[in-house]
Amino acid sequence: MSSAVRAFEPLPPRLFARYRSGMAKGYLDVEDDIAALATPPGTGALAVVRATGPGSVDRLARAFSRPDALRAAAGYTAAYGRMLGADGRAVDEVVALVFRAPASYTGQDCVDVMCHGGQATVADVLDALEVVGFRGALPGEFTFRAFYNGKMDLSRAEAVSELVSARTSEARADAFSRLSGGLSRELSAIKAMLVRAAAAFALRLDYGEDESPEDIVAELPILTKARAACEDLADSYTVGRVLRDGAVVALAGRTNAGKSSLFNRLLKEERAIVSSAPGTTRDYLEAELDLGGLPVRLVDTAGVRDSVDPVEAEGVRRSLLVADGADAVVYVVDATVGLSAEDQAFLAANPGAVMAWNKVDAPEAGPVPAGWIGVSAATGFGESGLAASIRSSLLGGRESDGAATARIGTARHRDALIRAGSSLGDAIAAIESGEPVDMAAVDVATALEALGEITGETTSEDILESLFSNFCVGK
Ligand SMILES: Nc1nc2c(ncn2[C@@H]2O[C@H](COP(=O)(O)OP(=O)(O)OP(=O)(O)O)[C@@H](O)[C@H]2O)c(=O)[nH]1
Ligand SMILES: [Mg+2]
Structure with a gap:
């Protein structure tokens, strides 16, 4: 061309x-x-x-x-x-x-x-x-x-757009599972439980309040199960969000710790300039990375140190901002130098950071302290362990099992599921405290309506318009 x-x-x-x-x-x-x-x-x-x-x-x-x-x-x-x-x-x-x-x-x-x-x-x-x-x-x-025209529900229609924009194979599998109806089936199962409970309530209302309360209490296990399913699905957003939107991972640490070397190692290319002169990276650098299936934007930052050079000082300031806004931070320490007060201060302020003890190949490297991952940007030692730790930090310890379980991918779904779960909690509390059955009936109807927003039965036109207008033209 x-x-x-x-x-x-x-x-x-x-x-x-x-x-x-x-x-x-x-x-x-x-x-x-x-x-x-x-x-x-x-x-x-x-x-x-x-x-x-x-x-x-x-x-x-x-x-x-x-x-x-x-x-x-x-x-x-x-x-x-x-x-x-x-x-x-x-x-x-x-x-x-x-x-x-x-x-x-x-x-x-x-x-x-x-x-x-x-x-x-x-x-x-x-x-x-x-x-x-x-x-x-x-x-x-x-x-x-x-x-x-009823060819697909809203959650599947949204998955079409997710599939088009998926950046890694795992993100594709996640979107494809939703497109194939994985989430729709899970939601139908929850809705079926709630419809059953709602029917029992309606029957009870028809027969009058003086009936024995056992038949209503009998609905408690199903409501509890439905609530747990809503909460599990809402929780799946932690993984779904990373797969759909990707995550920002920042490499931070003092100058010369080997951040740029690790950046290059993870990217498998010599992208960032590496040198033994401290203060080599002046401004942050970023690159897209498929981290074992997770779409990640990896950011190499300027090493933290007090600098009189205004350009470097600005780089450091920006780097700290990037680390602040990142979904995960990898804090890199030079094993031949060891931990400084600055390192400890950073880690105290960022307790969730993944801690990389770099340069373990060097003869003068100190032993790997507990809680740290021994790595060598020079040889690649410890790279897979580091990748696994970043992954687990991003997924909050949850594992993404490919397309095996239904997962949501949007904050809109999560909000609807949280509302459904909390209405079901209200229904359960109402039944347990012996309140009139119409209270629980209203809560279950509210939960059904919230679930209907995900699949599209009860979604407002404004939301539909804003959802579809974010699609590509031609899809
Ligand atoms: N032996 C050894 N040397 C390393 C390793 N990683 C980095 N180095 C060396 O450490 C020096 C600094 O590496 P950089 O990757 O530039 O360090 P940095 O943290 O990006 O430094 P700044 O950009 O100045 O903040 C270079 O001389 C690298 O060759 C390692 O795993 N083993
Ligand atoms: Mg650097």
């Missing part, structure tokens, strides 16, 4: 205008025929322009050189032809893959148009579609329609 082509890789202005102008409209115009580029903008062998809507096949046929072949195409079949521009001239040779409602991603008729992957080609194909009346799709509008 020539550098001239590269220079044009950002979205062409024509496409930008199309996407921006669409943003203001609502998602609820589900009868509109919409189209968008589904593949990344830029240069590639092929691009996929995707169209959906009740009239999408017929509409697309109007810009297709073999309209009858396209109109007659059954679901899951392809029609070869040319896209025609406004002047009737061919724009590109394409393959149009037809999906018929309801057996499609959106639940409506869909056409995936595979054209050549040049920016100009894509822009002209999209123009041809606009001429025959397609509207540019909003971000996530295809997935919104899938949700709207």
Whole structure:
């Protein structure tokens, strides 16, 4: 690829205008025929322009050189032809893959148009579609329609966006498990328990309060179980958040401790400058790293020492800020120098830091103190133990077991689960203290409503709009 082509890789202005102008409209115009580029903008062998809507096949046929072949195409079949521009001239040779409602991603008729992957080609194909009346799709509008048409619940629709942005294989597996319904099934099981309890309460209300209270007390184990399941799922956010959003890990320590050497060792490349002169790293440096499946942004910081040099002092100040905002801190000490008062002060202020006793290969290295991990940035000794400690610090001691258990990935889910769990706690307390059954019934209904926000039955339009508008266009 020539550098001239590269220079044009950002979205062409024509496409930008199309996407921006669409943003203001609502998602609820589900009868509109919409189209968008589904593949990344830029240069590639092929691009996929995707169209959906009740009239999408017929509409697309109007810009297709073999309209009858396209109109007659059954679901899951392809029609070869040319896209025609406004002047009737061919724009590109394409393959149009037809999906018929309801057996499609959106639940409506869909056409995936595979054209050549040049920016100009894509822009002209999209123009041809606009001429025959397609509207540019909003971000996530295809997935919104899938949700709207009952093809997937909200937690699965969100997983589509997570899957697209997953940066490590483990994050992908986590999102894929949610997309495959892992979380939906877990939530359905909890909801089923609550619906059963709610039915028992309703029966009890029908028969009057003078009945014996045993039948209500009998619902306690199921409510307790449902509450524990809500709490476990809310807790799974600690792991889910790291997998979805990644984590910032800062290497901190005094000058010359070997932070930059460890940074390079973990990245497996000579990124940071290493030297025996103290104060080598002046400003912090960062790089993306797949830390045993966790997407991590690793930050090398300027070594902490009192410096008269204003540039270095500023670097130190920034480094301390980075360490403060990091999800985990690895504190590096030079084993040939040992612990100083400064080290101890830092560790007292950051009790959760992972402590790396570096340079254990050096003959003059002191023994590894209890609680420290002996490492050598020079030889790689202790690297896997260090990675495991960082992992455990990020996951709060929980282990991520791949896709084996259902996990949530968003703070919105966690908030809903915490509310559901606390309402169930109220229901349990009400029953235990012998309060009228309608109290517990209201609490269980509140919990069900909170769970419904995750799967989408009770989610407000504003939240839906903000969720889907964070998707990519074309998904
Ligand atoms: N023997 C030995 N030397 C090491 C090891 N790690 C780093 N060093 C040496 O220690 C010196 C300092 O290493 P750096 O990685 O630049 O240290 P730093 O903590 O980034 O230092 P500043 O950027 O100045 O804060 C260099 O001479 C490295 O070669 C190690 O594991 N073993
Ligand atoms: Mg350094």
